Amino acid sequence: MAKKKDxxxxxxxxxxxxxxxxxxxxxxxxREKSVQALEKAMVDDSLIYLTTQKDISIDEPAEDDLYQMGTLTKVKQMLKLPNGTIRVLVEGLKRAKITSFFDEQDHYVVSVKTFEDPETKDVEDQALMRTMLEYFEQYIKMSKKISAETYSSVSDIEQPGRMADIIASHLPLKLQEKQEILETIDVKDRITRVIEIIHNEKEVLNLEKKIGQRVKKSMERTQKEYYLREQMKAIQKELGDKEGKTGEVAELTDRIEKANMTEHVKNTALKELERYEKIPSSSAESSVIRNYIEWLISLPWTNATEDDLDIHKAERVLDEDHYGLEKVKERVLEYLAVQKMTNSLKGPILCLAGPPGVGKTSLARSIANSLNRNFVRVSLGGVRDESEIRGHRRTYVGAMPGRIIQGMKKAGTINPVFLLDEIDKMSSDFRGDPSAAMLEVLDPEQNHNFSDHYIEETYDLSKVMFVATANNLGTIPGPLRDRMEIITIAGYTELEKIHIAKDHLLAKQIKEHGLSKAQLQVRDDGIQKIVRYYTREAGVRSLERQLATICRKTARIIVSGEKKKVIITDKNVEEFLGKPIFRYGQAEIEDQVGVATGLAYTTVGGDTLQIEVSLSPGKGKLVLTGKLGDVMKESAQAAFSYVRSKTKELGIDQEFHEKHDIHIHVPEGAVPKDGPSAGITIATALVSALTGKAIRKEVGMTGEITLRGRVLPIGGVKEKTLSAHRAGLTKIILPKDNEKDIEDIPESVRDDLQFVLVGHLDEVLQHALNGGVQL
Known part of the structure; x- marks a missing residue:
């Protein structure tokens, strides 16, 4: 066989x-050289050699940039397109390999050696062809990207090498793999390689199918939405769009970095943000996590205001805002002084206790102003659920932090003045005891790592200055009361009320009603009359309401044009406020038998209490009326037993309890009354009724009594004394052990009263009854 020429x-x-x-x-x-090569081929015999570049980015490839094995083809048709390119129809003829390479300047010319597949086929070729065709058929069924007509045309091919080439051209192979098949001259090797490739592609298709089925089964609606949202996020990122969750997460990350959190809390926030980013927005948990992150960001973790440690300025601010209340002011100034010395004192926990209207809440605000701290108020009245204080766990629907953490968010700093208003009005039910939850808040040894169920991270409350207010200390549980420093505000004297009205209340009401000081003036004697005859209270709320009434009526007078200026004196108060509501001085007009004036302590301050005793024929029945509590009933029984044991010394008929029924009555029966301080008052009224001796009208008394007549100490001396002063009494009988409490009474009140300290009921009777009692 002759050797073929190149x-x-x-x-x-x-x-x-x-x-x-x-x-x-x-x-x-x-490309220019390619066009010239085509034109050269068309001039000659239409033959042209096609081979593939190794790197498609090269515009003018050299010999080394081309694969040596290619295809000798024939140009069947040429067509010039309007854009200058040429569309060519070519037909592959034979495999060919470059033996020489020539650069003809305007095009390349090569000398190639051609290869032809053998015409005959043996049994092994037939077996390989069948296997390849079977694999190809299976691949077509699995892929569904190749039509059945393609398979039919391929199956009609009889030459093994040609079948392998055609099948390879329809497979999704990389260029290197296609080149490898082109370079395989031996037909058996070529078919074997194509079978291997088809087998691998079938494996890949099987794996894709399994993955697709697995994903289809597990892909519920939320996962589908997640997939779509991920695509949307990718699109937004390409567009530079900051809307949607991508921008939101970036914004939250920036806010977390700027929130001045502690390192531990910051890590927690970033972890939650990572979870939030992965969860679809439609998921309920997404909004829960978002709210949690917002709370972590909005809480003050390290932000603090700098205390103004100028004691003189603080004292001036407190004096300007409040008249009197020396104990509270003194305590605040002491705190400031120690803070200045140590600069590390924990926030004190004060409890301002007293009747309504004495300025407890406004005093807390003044404390904040004097310290240059932020002020936040939380009302605890009616709170009966522990989670109101400690927060709800995030697993609950509508969970939120407790009132303490909410207050800290509102304050914006970690060292505010935090007012716990009406702490005595908390109650408990099946949902827990909120007062027990307050123990941790108000314990200086524990509140540096306060735990809220919603926030979960410990929060430092040790720098907070807590101020609580209460009307009645008796309703506050002992352990909670033990954690607070109690400062009692008993109420105001008449002189103090006049000062408060002049310096604070009147100016405030004039401003609120759109008046000026030139349009309304209230003289001191007018204010005094309002205090005496139109109010009876420990605080100044009723006084403020009466001044508001005057301002309203003044506004009407000025607007109607009747007058341009109104002056209120004691002479014209009735024109504005009507007839007096109270009689100044509750003391009896004359001495009376069986009627004693007691002093009581209530949640609204001190008050006077009339106790009446009457005798009627009977068999010694003791009747108590006036809605008395158990303690007062026991005091009455003790007083009755004492009088029975002292009938001879008191000059009373020893058989009185068998001849008379005794009725003890406390007027204002609809008002509940209870307490241990009415013992000597009931005993004095009883002795007066049995002896016929009148009780002095100017005398008020308070004290508990034993069966042997001893007088025991009581509480609320200041409040009771103020009520006695308001009622016009001049002599006060107190237990001897309460002598220390007289110092707390304002000097202006002490000067108007005579205090009698007693240790036994005999001494009480000597001072209370006209003519005394001979014992």
Whole structure:
């Protein structure tokens, strides 16, 4: 057999494309040298050599940039397109390999050696063809990207090498793999390689199918939404769009960095943010996590105001805002002084206890102003759920932090003045005891790591200055009361009320009613009359309401044009407020038998209490009326037993309890009355009724009595004394052990009263009854 000669033909380099023998293909040719090569081929015998570039980015490839194995093809048709490129229809003829490379300046020419597949086929070729065709059929069924007509046309091919080439051209192979098949000259090896490739592709398709089925089963609606949102996020990122969750997460990350959190809390916030980013927005948990992150960001973790440690300025601020209340002011100034000395004192926990209207809440605000701290108020009246203080766990629907953490968010700093208003009005039920939860808040040894169920991270409350207010200390549980420093505000004297009205209340009401000081003036004697005859209270709320009434009526007078200026004196108060509501001085007009004036302590301050005793024929029945509590009933029984034991000494008929029924009555029966301080008052009224001796009208008394007549100490001396002063009494009988409490009474009140200290009921009777009692 003669040796074949090499063929010299023009070269056309291909980019990303490969042509097998017997393939017919359209090509678009645009490079200058490629166009010249085509024109050269058309001039000669229409033969051209096609080979593929190793790197498609090279515009003018050299010999080393081309694969040596390519295809000798025939140009079937050429067509020039309007854009200057040439569309060519070529048909692959034979495999060919470059033996020589020539650069003809305007195009490349190569000398190639051609290869032909053998015409005959043996049994092994037939077996390989069948296997390849079977694999190809299975692949078509699995892929569904190749039509059945393609399989039919392939199955009609009889030459093994050509079948392998055609099948390879329809497989989704990389260019290197296609080139490898082109370079495989031996037909058996070529078919074997194609079978291996089809087998691998089938494995890949099987795996894709399994993955697809698995994903389809597990992909519920939320996962589908998540997939779509991820796509949306990717699109937004490409567009530079900061809307949607991507922008939101970036914004939250920035806010977390700027929130001045502690390192531990910051890490927690970032972890929650990472969870939030992965959860679809439609998920209920997404909003829960978002709210939690917002709370962590909005809480003050390290932000603090700097205390103004100028004691003189603080004292001036407190004096300007409040008249009197020396104990509270003194305590605040002491705190400031120690803070200045140590600069590390924990916030004190004060409890301002007293009747309504004495300025407890406004005093707390003044404390904040004097310290230059933020002020926040939380009302605890009616709170009966422990989670109101400690917060709800995040697993509950509508969970939120407790009132303490809410207050800290509102304050914006970690060292505010925090007012716990009406702490005595908390109650408990099946949902827990909020007062027990307050123990941790108000314990200086524990509140540096306060735990809220919602926030979960420990929060430092040790720098907070807590101020609580209460009307009745008796309703506050002992352990909670033990954690607070109690400062009692008993109430105001008449003189103090006049000062408060002049310096604070009147100016406030004039401003609120749109008046000026030139349009309304209230003289001191007018204010005094309002205090005496139109109010009876420990605080100044009723006084403020009466002044508001005067301002309203003044506004009407001025607007109607009747007058341009109104002056209120004691002479014209009745024109504005009507007839007096109270009689100044509750003391009896004359001495009376069986009527004693007691002093009582209530949640609204001190008050006077009339106790009446009457005798009627009977068999010694003791009747108690006036809605008395158990303690007062026991005091009455003790007083009755004492009088029975002292009938001879008191000059009373020893059989009185068998001849008379005794009725003890406390007027204002609809008002509940209880307490241990009415013992001597009941006993004095009883002795007066049995002896017929009148009780002095100017005398008021308070004290508990034993069965042997001893007088025991009581509480609320200041409040009771103020009520006695308001009622016009001049002599006060107190237990001897309460002598220390007289110092707390304002000097202006002490000067108007005579205090009698007693240790036994005999001494009480000597001072209370006209003519005394001979014992």
């Amino acid at each position: 063929i010299i033909v023009p070269l056309l380099p291909l980019r990303g494309l490969l042509v097998y023998p017997t393939m017919v293909l359209h090509l678009d040719v645009g």
